[in-house]
Amino acid sequence: MSAYQLxxxxxxxxxxxxxxLYKKMWDIRWFEEKVDEFFAKGMIHGTTHLCVGQEASAVGSCAVLNPDDKITSTHRGHGHCIAKGAEVNKMMAELFGRTTGYCKGKGGSMHIADVEKGNLGANGIVGGGIPLAVGSALTAHMKKLDYVTVCYFGDGATNEGSFHEALNLAAVWNLPVVFICENNQYGMSGPVKDMVKIENISERAKAYGFPGVTIDGNDMIEIMNTTEEAVERARSGNGPTLIEMKTYRWKGHSKSDARLYRTREEESEWKEKDPIKRFQEVLIAAEVFTAEDAEAIRKQSKKDIEDSVEFAKEGPMPTKEDLLTDIYA
Known part of the structure; x- marks a missing residue:
């Protein structure tokens, strides 16, 4: 049960x-499960990084954003895209390499962007989206625009130079940006405790002179409240916040990861903290819906994702004439 109620x-x-919001969590879960299935069957090529088990961090944080607020994402970015309003049809088409996808089939899993919805793009480079988010926030600051940029990254990215340089500049310039570290306990195959000396990554914000907070990354209510505070702080001109959301990825780092570095017992313990189940319990307790309503939403979400697969399969493949299009801005 969630520590917080509605x-x-x-x-x-x-x-x-x-x-x-509940449906978006299921959209992410079903989308990732379907992508996992198709990679295993060899129907999708390249690689992918799934966020099953991390649905709350994306949906809860995006829930408190304005339509013109921006996000930058990561290689594990499908959840962020869906949470910020991306169309699952175009996302699935992109993974299938079809011209009906977000990048016309040329980008794949790690390059989905939807600028109209404020999604400045996923990024295959670990920590690559952090300086881009600071650049977006600098634009808002210099042009006196009202939007806030939310920057997602994993625990592994906090050891990259881009993390430290970007956080320092965001602090010095008092920029409207919120840094969200999705700490899913592992950087590829290494546990966080072997990668950093401190207990909470959020403590690193102290070095740059702005607030850092660590929260339960599977609790929707805590995520929504904490993110809203940080967003309003940023929007009112008081600068950045670092939020560490402790969560867990149920799948491997990527499609080729057999998860030999952790036990199935550990995975089972974290699955008991399923963020979708916990949010469902909160909503039922508050009489937002019944258990039957929740099941109907779950089924509708599954159908929507299955429909996105049909949309993707019907889309045309790029031709050799498309090779040099969209190369230059």
């Missing part, structure tokens, strides 16, 4: 809005 939410959401 009554603890600092912002009021309608029942329909809460149901939509």
């Amino acid at each position: 009554s603890d939410l600092k912002r009021e959401f309608s029942k329909e809005e809460l149901k939509e």
Whole structure:
């Protein structure tokens, strides 16, 4: 059960809005499970990094953003894209390499962007989106625009030079950016405790003179409240915040990862903390919906993802004439 109840939410959401957030969590779960299936069958090529088990960090944080707020994502970015309003049809088509995808079939899993929705793009480079987020925030600062940029990255990225340089500049310039570290316990195959000396990565914010906080990355209510505080702080001109959301990826680092570095017992313990199940319990307790309603939403989400597969399969493949299009801006 969640440590927080719906009554603890600092912002009021309608029942329909809460149901939509719940559905987005299932959209992410089903999308990732379907992608995992197709990679195993050799129907999708390249590689992919799935975020099954991490649905709350994306959906909860995006829930408190304005439509014109921006995000930057990571190689494990499908959840961020869906949470910020991406169309699952175009996402699935991109993974199938079809011209109906977000990057016309040329980008694949790690390069989905939807600038119209404020998604400045996933990024295959570990920590690559962090300086881009600071650049976006600098634009808002210099042009006196009202949007905030939320920057997602994993625990491994916090040991990259881009992390430290970008956080320092964001602090010096007091930029409207929120840094969200999705600490899923492992950087590829190494546990976080072997990678950093401190207990909480959020403590690193102290070095740059702005707040850092560590929260339960599987608790939707805590995520929504904490992110809203950070976003409002940024929007009001008080600078950045570093939020560490402790969560867990159920799958391997990438499609080729057999997860030999951790036990199945550990995985089972984290699956008991399933963020979708916990949010469902909160919504049922608050009488937002019944268990039957929740099941209907789950089934509708599954159908929507299956429909996205059919959309993807029907899309045309790029031709050799398309090779040199969209190369130059």
